[in-house]
Amino acid sequence: MAKSFTILFLICSFYTINSQNLDSDFRIPFEKTNGTETSTYSETIDYYKSLAKKYPEISIFEMGLTDSGFPLHLVIFDSSKKFDFKEIRESKNVILINNGIHPGEPDGIDATMLLLRDIVKNPNKIKQLENTILAVIPIYNIGGSLNRNSTSRVNQNGPIAYGFRGNARNYDLNRDFIKADTRNTKAFAQIFHLINPDVFIDNHVSNGADYQYGITHLFTQHNKLGGELGEFIENEMRPQIEESLLKKDISITPYVNVWGKTPEEGFSQYFDSPRYSSGYTTLFNTLGFMIETHMLKPYKQRVEQTYSLLEIAIDFTIENGTKIKELRKNATATILAKKSYPIAFKLDENTFLTLQFKGYEGTLINSKVTNGKRLFYDRTKPYIKPVKYYNEYKTSKEITIPKAYILKQGYWNILERLRDNNIEFTILKKDSSFSVEEQHIKDYKTRTEAYEGHYLHYNTTVISSEKNIAFNKGDIYIPVNQNGIRYIIETLEAEAVDSFFNWNFFDAILQQKEGYSAYVFEDIAEMFLKENPSIKDLLNLKIKTDTSFAKNSRAQLDFVYKNSPYYEAAHLKLPVYKVY
Numbered sequence: 201m202a203k204s205f206t207i208l209f210l211i212c213s214f215y216t217i218n219s220q221n222l223d224s225d226f227r228i229p230f231e232k233t234n235g236t237e238t239s240t241y242s243e244t245i246d247y248y249k250s251l252a253k254k255y256p257e258i259s260i261f262e263m264g265l266t267d268s269g270f271p272l273h274l275v276i277f278d279s280s281k282k283f284d285f286k287e288i289r290e291s292k293n294v295i296l297i298n299n300g301i302h303p304g305e306p307d308g309i310d311a312t313m314l315l316l317r318d319i320v321k322n323p324n325k326i327k328q329l330e331n332t333i334l335a336v337i338p339i340y341n342i343g344g345s346l347n348r349n350s351t352s353r354v355n356q357n358g359p360i361a362y363g364f365r366g367n368a369r370n371y372d373l374n375r376d377f378i379k380a381d382t383r384n385t386k387a388f389a390q391i392f393h394l395i396n397p398d399v400f401i402d403n404h405v406s407n408g409a410d411y412q413y414g415i416t417h418l419f420t421q422h423n424k425l426g427g428e429l430g431e432f433i434e435n436e437m438r439p440q441i442e443e444s445l446l447k448k449d450i451s452i453t454p455y456v457n458v459w460g461k462t463p464e465e466g467f468s469q470y471f472d473s474p475r476y477s478s479g480y481t482t483l484f485n486t487l488g489f490m491i492e493t494h495m496l497k498p499y500k501q502r503v504e505q506t507y508s509l510l511e512i513a514i515d516f517t518i519e520n521g522t523k524i525k526e527l528r529k530n531a532t533a534t535i536l537a538k539k540s541y542p543i544a545f546k547l548d549e550n551t552f553l554t555l556q557f558k559g560y561e562g563t564l565i566n567s568k569v570t571n572g573k574r575l576f577y578d579r580t581k582p583y584i585k586p587v588k589y590y591n592e593y594k595t596s597k598e599i600t601i602p603k604a605y606i607l608k609q610g611y612w613n614i615l616e617r618l619r620d621n622n623i624e625f626t627i628l629k630k631d632s633s634f635s636v637e638e639q640h641i642k643d644y645k646t647r648t649e650a651y652e653g654h655y656l657h658y659n660t661t662v663i664s665s666e667k668n669i670a671f672n673k674g675d676i677y678i679p680v681n682q683n684g685i686r687y688i689i690e691t692l693e694a695e696a697v698d699s700f701f702n703w704n705f706f707d708a709i710l711q712q713k714e715g716y717s718a719y720v721f722e723d724i725a726e727m728f729l730k731e732n733p734s735i736k737d738l739l740n741l742k743i744k745t746d747t748s749f750a751k752n753s754r755a756q757l758d759f760v761y762k763n764s765p766y767y768e769a770a771h772l773k774l775p776v777y778k779v780y
Contacts, residue, residue: 226251226317230310230359235500238306238359239313241270241345244338247313248275255320256281263394264387267368268343272387274395277316277334279326289396293332293521295514296397296486298388298477300339301374301404303363304353307493308403311506312336332518335395340384343368355407358499374402375652377480378691379703380617389620392481398524399517400481400488403506405495409458410577412558414497415505417441418455418490420478421471423593424545427534429527433487434591437516444512450505451558454589455492462562462575466588468547474690474698483686485531487524532685536601541689543696544597547590557587597695600780601685605692606636607676608775614691614700615676621687625678633670636777639663641694641701641710657702660695662774669777677779692776706774714768718757725760735763 228247229237239247245260252258257279262271276283288294299308316336319325339345345363352364367373367384376385406416422434445452458467472479478488491509493502517524535541561581567574607614609627618625644660680688694701729736739759743750749759761767 228310228313230314230500230503233360235498235503236358236360238310238362238499240348241339241342241363244309244313245273248273248316248338251317251320257320257326258316259283263391264383266342266384266387267371267382268346269368270342272340272342272384272391273338274391275316275336275338277319277329277336279330285394288333291331293399293517293525294335294395294397295332295399295401295517296335296337296392296395296481297510298337298340298400298402300337300341300345300363301402301477302365302372303339303341303345303347304356304365305403305405305493306359306362307405307499307502307506308491308510309339310503311403311510312338314503315507315510328518329514331521332514333395334514335391335397337388337391340388341367341373342384344373353405353495356405356495357497372652374477375475377477378474378698378700379652379654379705380620381653386620392484393622396484397481397486398521398528399513400478400486401510401513402477402488402490404490404492405502406455406492407495409456409463410496410560410562410579411453411456411463411494412560412582413451413453414494414501415445415450415452415509416455416492416494417452417509418470418472418478418492420482420488421469421545421593422591423595424471424479424542425482426542427531429485429487429531432523432527433489436520437487441509441512441516444515445509448508448512450508452509453555453557454591455490462577463557463559464562464583464585464587466552466590469589469591469593471545471547471593474687479698483690484683485528485686532681532683535685536681539601540598541601542595542598543689543693544595545593546596548592548594549590551592552588552590554586555589556584558582558584559587599689599693599695601680601689602637602778602780604680604779605678605688606634606671606777606779607678607692609672609674609676611705611775614705617691618676618678621684623678623684623688624682625676628671628673628675628677630673631670633668634777634779635666635668636779637664638667638669638777639694639774641772641774644702654704657704658697660699660702662694664778694774694776701774709770709772709774712768712771716761716766718754721757721761721766724766725757725764728764729760735760738763 229239248260252260257277259276261274263274264272266272297312299312300306344365344367347364348361350361353362365372367382371382373384376382380386419433419438422430425433442452455470456463456467457470474480474483478490481488491506493506560577560579561583562575562577564573565576639662642661642663644657647656678688690696690698691700693699749755
């Protein structure tokens with residue numbers, strides 16, 4: 201029987217239910233194998249379809265194709281059974297749980313199946329959630345989930361078989377949220393902006409060091425989140441969730457961000473820039489964190505502890521829902537009131553917390569495989585030691601928040617991403633002049649190896665100048681006073697770590713399209729210097745002060761060219777302008 205539902209601006213379809221091979225009590229492979237196996241993609245989707253058929257509080261929707269050719273699904277728990285997304289956004293607290301972004305880390309897939317089953321079978325739990333919506337992406341990386349194996353997670357202790365990290369086109373989807381190269385990411389944006397979650401949880405399994413904890417957390421970096429939301433996640437949400445877990449006899453620690461050393465030397469909070477899921481959700485003032493279970497703990501323990509942390513996060517949201525919604529509602533005004541916005545951060549190496557860390561003694565011993573040393577954690581020697589945890593980041597670069605940005609038309613790929621993320625903009629209906637800040641790329645570095653389908657730029661700097669520029673009908677005017685202010689700034693400011701420039705969207709400006717033949721330009725340059733003695737003085741000064749330049753006649757001629765009106769205006773000029 202189909203349930204009635206209302207969806208604003210989006211049509212979703214129900215799946216035909218197929219309850220074949222499912223127990224009436226909805227036991228999953230994890231339970232049937234005593235915690236050694238995880239559900240396949242088809243088992244997971246069939247499970248939720250059957251759950252929705254039996255329990256009217258559950259519905260499952262298709263939300264757009266993924267790179268695998270299969271649709272991304274959204275499972276909703278709504279105690280009112282209305283599934284009215286306009287009401288959901290405005291009056292109820294919404295938690296979005298994402299599973300299987302890395303399908304070799306399936307803990308959340310099974311934990312969430314168990315969680316929703318246990319909720320709908322318990323009238324008291326349904327009542328408790330009357331003002332809270334649970335939204336679940338059962339398996340985000342469908343292509344990776346279908347690429348099932350038992351070997352790619354060589355360091356991981358179970359389950360017996362699992363999916364692969366890369367999606368159907370071999371993208372790591374947890375690096376794709378800004379560049380949005382995949383259909384998966386486009387479908388995620390549909391879901392995210394449809395339900396507008398107050399809290400976002402992404403389930404993972406960690407790599408790295410060995411230690412006693414079975415589970416760790418990775419809350420979005422609070423300085424980056426900033427304002428009252430940042431203070432709330434650091435001073436209330438994180439410690440209260442940690443304390444609630446301890447009451448269940450589950451110890452948790454921040455994600456152990458160490459590589460090539462042991463945790464007792466100290467470690468820093470992972471900085472989740474907008475390319476990552478929790479960094480992306482932060483751009484829209486959603487409180488986000490990742491659950492990171494420990495790869496070396498048994499699969500059964502990892503799933504059970506993920507289940508417990510999900511339960512506690514739901515309880516926290518129920519108790520603090522009104523405050524969370526108020527903080528989110530005021531976030532844009534809070535950002536605008538500061539007049540400046542940080543676009544780069546660096547770790548504060550002088551400020552730290554002291555954790556009573558539960559680890560194992562690590563030493564270097566002789567390798568039995570190579571002729572070198574290897575790191576060995578001795579589990580017969582557990583310890584509890586004070587360890588420095590660096591979780592404060594300082595602003596290293598900030599910009600004055602403009603009134604708006606203007607994007608030159610033709611960049612349809614960026615316009616597509618703005619639309620996908622509900623960014624409001626106006627297309628100029630006639631030629632118009634604006635006083636703007638024009639920007640040129642001054643310097644940048646580029647990765648020498650491919651990174652998720654790109655050669656990513658970094659350490660980018662720009663030079664700016666104020667000009668009155670005539671824009672054409674069809675250019676894009678993007679005001680910043682809107683809910684997506686963070687997204688706009690983080691993508692359009694070239695110096696921001698995950699800007700569209702750094703992700704190669706503007707690489708065409710880096711190449712000169714016109715040039716000159718030296719023997720022809722020599723005569724033009726001679727006349728130009730006679731008519732512009734100030735440029736000649738600059739040339740002579742550089743020859744006197746720069747030894748390598750003084751020995752390079754072609755560089756000298758190029759200097760004259762680039763300081764002449766013959767040098768193309770488009771070279772290194774960003775097609776993004778700032779209006780103040």
